[in-house]
Amino acid sequence: MSDSLSTIATTLRDAKTIAVASHVRPDGDSIGSIVALGRSLALAGKTVHIISEDEVPGNLTFLPGTELIQRADGQALDIDVAVALDTATKPRLGDRVNGCMGKAPLLVNIDHHGTNPQYGHLNFIDISYPATGEIVYELLSHHGFPMDDGIRQNLFAAISTDTGSFQYDNTSPRTHRIVAEMMEQGLDTAELARSLYQSHPLRRTLLLKALLNEMQLTCDGRIASWALTMETQKAVQMEPGDTEGLIDSLRTIEGVIAAVIFEDMPDGKIRISARSKDPRLDVSKVCAEFGGGGHRMAAGARMPGPIATAEARFFDSLQNEIKRLS
């Protein structure tokens, strides 16, 4: 059972000092959501700490307010309420963020991942929202919290990136109506789309080139995959955020129903990102077999290396899932 947004709104209104955070390796939805909520609460007169385990990806630093995000140092903050946004499990907040939030008497957990085990004292988990940013929009706009253009920019970034520019199945009439409302309040969505999608560092082009030169089509062309090795990451001097959306280049190939990227991590583990293009194929199920999770059409997991071993194990499970379709 979820708590209502009005219960959460009341809790936030009653608090004086609040910390807001999201998951490790933040994306557009997590950054947009924490900045939007944090800025609104600050405008409402609260003392706000917007904290993150990891750095803001370079492709999102153009968003106003991201400069307010502090890297978590692990020291417990003296706060009334901690808010976790877009974070499916508590450990996904990161060790240092959990340290910072550890003494909060109240943890609020707002998310759109169905697997979220409701680890907060108050929880609003609703998978009908394509992005946590869409929940934050309703929390702010329906419950009288301040909203300005910078906040709207962050909410749009959250919603637009988590819906693939309104192309994914999670996009709903509500999503479009919220964007319409924000535009009527003055939001320039075209300018944001240019910043979000129409400018990449050359590094990112070099990564795409490596992907196209090295990608594999298997399972009769139904699986497209790529191994992003540590060598390639070093060769292009990869930075966080550079891989954002790269998987779409695999997913869009005609006949492909599953796209997978295997990425060497500094700790020797392999990060798996999987996408489905067939609504009958649930990649989160495959990822769950390896301790991961996510959504039907977009999921991830971490496996022990090396890449070749992870690939063999993951493909084995994925191919079984694909065989069930026919």
Added chain:
Amino acid sequence: MSDSLSTIATTLRDAKTIAVASHVRPDGDSIGSIVALGRSLALAGKTVHIISEDEVPGNLTFLPGTELIQRADGQALDIDVAVALDTATKPRLGDRVNGCMGKAPLLVNIDHHGTNPQYGHLNFIDISYPATGEIVYELLSHHGFPMDDGIRQNLFAAISTDTGSFQYDNTSPRTHRIVAEMMEQGLDTAELARSLYQSHPLRRTLLLKALLNEMQLTCDGRIASWALTMETQKAVQMEPGDTEGLIDSLRTIEGVIAAVIFEDMPDGKIRISARSKDPRLDVSKVCAEFGGGGHRMAAGARMPGPIATAEARFFDSLQNEIKRLS
């Protein structure tokens, strides 16, 4: 002065036999608009001819109703009303379409191009619409014409392609609200987005790979260019439409202000496509020097071959234009 949509609606309601057409080399907006209006009028009991000078591009044939489009044969049709959609000038309908429509006592001209000289007997020209499909949606839904899922699919294709999936400046709150309405009526926009954007033939991926392997960054990284040779075209068995949007992979690189593709044509000429990312850089001016034209930010030209000669001449002029900026 535009005529009102209700005047046009009355005219269409009073007609028994109607021809609907759009411009040569049709795109998503033109195909979606003529099929949507044609199908609705047929459901309303009219005898309808949906005609086109050129073939439906392969990437749009998945749209229901496109099989009803007839290639114009130039023979005058016995019709009460002819409707031109999304067509900025009468000649752009094509010679054979103009032949088919030549005996119509009434020509209705519905378009969103500001340069449209109102060549119809009734004209609705409004540049606040990002797509002609958005005008057709209002014509049908506000004036009681039949609408079904197939019609909505075509209208969505028209709106989505002409707005770059809601990313271009022409996207308005009205655009998002119309999409929300169509979704509430049952439209599956994610399925349409998959067909429109998330499925390219492997040929197209191979072209992108060639582009990334062969592209040149010159003029201190301000020009990104690619020579698409006849050899590459043959190697991937390129078909018309395969290059659509490829130039964006050059344009989106950070620091690039001009993206250019030089393409070997079967007649030995070189087709140049140029894009600017800096509003001060007018690529149509450079293209005009070689007998081409277009808009400030997107233009083209044809030059004598071979590619190396065309490149040298074009770059000479483009670099001069770039030097003027600083």
